[in-house]
Amino acid sequence: MRPKLNDKKGTHQFHTIQFTDKAIINLKYNKKTEKRQRIRVKLKNAPRGISLRWTPISNKKVFQLEFRFRGKKYRHDCGVFTPGVYTCNSLMDYMVKLNEKHLDTEGNYKTNPNVDVITKKQLKNSQLKTCRECIELIHKDNYPRKKIEGNLSALSQKDHSRFLLGYNKRRDHITFIDNNKGWGEAIFKDKSSIKDWDTLFKTYPKGVGVEPGDETSVYDSYLGDVIIDDLNPGAIEIYLNEKTRSYGQKENIRKALACLWGYARERGFMGPNPPLNPTRKEKGGITIKKAEESLWVGSKYNELSFDVTQLEAIDNALFTLRDKFPFQSECLRLMLHTGMRAEECKKITREMITADEDGDPIILLKRYIAKGRTQQQQKDITYDITTPIREVLDSVKYQLDKPKYKPYQFVPWLFPTTRISIEKLSDPDKYPGYAVSHNCRIKSLDDCWEAVREITKLEGSIKTLRKAFVNLANETLGGAHKGKSVSKHKTEFTNSSAYDKSSRKNTKKMAQKVGQVLTFKR
Numbered sequence: 227m228r229p230k231l232n233d234k235k236g237t238h239q240f241h242t243i244q245f246t247d248k249a250i251i252n253l254k255y256n257k258k259t260e261k262r263q264r265i266r267v268k269l270k271n272a273p274r275g276i277s278l279r280w281t282p283i284s285n286k287k288v289f290q291l292e293f294r295f296r297g298k299k300y301r302h303d304c305g306v307f308t309p310g311v312y313t314c315n316s317l318m319d320y321m322v323k324l325n326e327k328h329l330d331t332e333g334n335y336k337t338n339p340n341v342d343v344i345t346k347k348q349l350k351n352s353q354l355k356t357c358r359e360c361i362e363l364i365h366k367d368n369y370p371r372k373k374i375e376g377n378l379s380a381l382s383q384k385d386h387s388r389f390l391l392g393y394n395k396r397r398d399h400i401t402f403i404d405n406n407k408g409w410g411e412a413i414f415k416d417k418s419s420i421k422d423w424d425t426l427f428k429t430y431p432k433g434v435g436v437e438p439g440d441e442t443s444v445y446d447s448y449l450g451d452v453i454i455d456d457l458n459p460g461a462i463e464i465y466l467n468e469k470t471r472s473y474g475q476k477e478n479i480r481k482a483l484a485c486l487w488g489y490a491r492e493r494g495f496m497g498p499n500p501p502l503n504p505t506r507k508e509k510g511g512i513t514i515k516k517a518e519e520s521l522w523v524g525s526k527y528n529e530l531s532f533d534v535t536q537l538e539a540i541d542n543a544l545f546t547l548r549d550k551f552p553f554q555s556e557c558l559r560l561m562l563h564t565g566m567r568a569e570e571c572k573k574i575t576r577e578m579i580t581a582d583e584d585g586d587p588i589i590l591l592k593r594y595i596a597k598g599r600t601q602q603q604q605k606d607i608t609y610d611i612t613t614p615i616r617e618v619l620d621s622v623k624y625q626l627d628k629p630k631y632k633p634y635q636f637v638p639w640l641f642p643t644t645r646i647s648i649e650k651l652s653d654p655d656k657y658p659g660y661a662v663s664h665n666c667r668i669k670s671l672d673d674c675w676e677a678v679r680e681i682t683k684l685e686g687s688i689k690t691l692r693k694a695f696v697n698l699a700n701e702t703l704g705g706a707h708k709g710k711s712v713s714k715h716k717t718e719f720t721n722s723s724a725y726d727k728s729s730r731k732n733t734k735k736m737a738q739k740v741g742q743v744l745t746f747k748r
């Protein structure tokens with residue numbers, strides 16, 4: 227049974243509970259009653275002066291000794307209660323050693339136990355920061371990468387920021403771009419009256435400007451109040467499960483918190499002995515239960531691919547749409563014929579259309595826009611210009627030869643957006659760097675793709691184009707071990723496990739072919 231609460235002088239304190247592991251484990255977080263960040267719990271039959279400092283949200287329980295030394299009252303941390311690791315018996319052993327060192331024969335403290343830990347504690351306390359403070363700092367620092375110099379890409383920053391800082395009007399003032407090195411930057415919009423981070427956080431503190439709806443960012447939730455040191459798997463699981471969220475949404479929140487925690491540790495906010503990463507999935511880390519069926523509407527395309535006939539229909543549809551969706555059509559066609567990812571394809575510049583050492587035409591995709599750059603040293607990726615790829619490039623030239631797109635010759639992007647401001651483009655002195663900015667390249671391909679689906683009557687997403695290319699390459703070349711050379715996967719495993727999705731038509735053919743081999747004469 228839960229102990230009842232008293233309310234004295236505005237504070238919440240538990241009645242005395244037994245000094246046993248079971249009683250301490252039974253202290254459970256209750257959002258309706260545990261309003262304070264920390265609660266003092268009295269322990270019956272514990273050593274003199276021992277109580278429990280409990281943080282309900284994170285479920286951290288610390289044994290504390292209250293004692294007097296030279297007429298002054300002190301508190302001393304005696305260890306974090308951890309079932310099976312540091313228990314009531316562990317505390318008793320700790321107290322025996324502490325008393326032997328600091329008590330005189332009459333049971334009074336001859337020396338201060340805190341002297342042993344004062345240096346470490348001062349260092350730790352000087353670094354203590356809440357999750358909310360860390361969120362502010364990681365945005366000011368533009369999300370530094372963990373293993374390599376630079377920042378996360380604008381897309382990754384935008385995804386993490388949505389869960390850490392978003393669902394709030396403060397995100398209406400900022401946008402995310404990639405610089406020429408492919409490093410992401412969070413900048414304030416031209417139309418915004420707010421131009422710096424301190425003003426933004428002062429204008430929109432916790433809970434102010436929250437968008438209507440059920441979702442709440444970490445910044446605006448109670449989790450933002452938690453000291454980053456105290457963040458643990460239990461606290462994160464409570465936050466994830468208190469509302470109905472899909473597996474994918476929970477996983478994205480976990481990744482955002484993992485990024486935040488890693489940043490805090492690297493910056494030294496947790497002192498000399500940081501705890502284990504609470505967002506890990508192993509060794510007692512966080513558990514996210516996956517539903518039998520995905521709630522995401524796009525999951526129906528996970529096992530879908532296009533066959534050659536369908537790819538031909540898509541390519542023809544894109545060609546007929548090139549006047550209605552200039553540059554979008556060509557971008558999607560290049561994805562179809564190379565297997566490039568959308569974010570890579572949209573960032574290609576004309577200078578990347580070049581030649582190899584033998585003089586053969588290639589697209590040299592620069593390493594700073596290629597996926598995977600956050601984990602290891604990425605190299606430039608070479609795409610040989612085949613006949614269909616040359617047709618796509620010729621179609622881009624066809625677009626640029628149109629009178630209304632003649633000014634786009636000053637824009638370096640292979641697939642510029644049709645929303646370019648000619649005024650800004652023609653006045654580089656007033657708008658320096660505009661032509662090379664990411665404002666001048668395509669951002670979305672959705673409208674063109676929806677038109678393709680309407681024409682072809684095919685199901686599938688833009689990502690399905692890459693799956694279809696990889697699958698076709700594997701079938702044509704004789705397996706993933708050869709197909710990865712044109713799909714640009716680093717390993718055969720990634721190629722075969724995530725992208726090799728044979729269509730039903732080909733699956734039937736392969737089944738019949740295997741069946742013929744296994745048809746034995748009687």
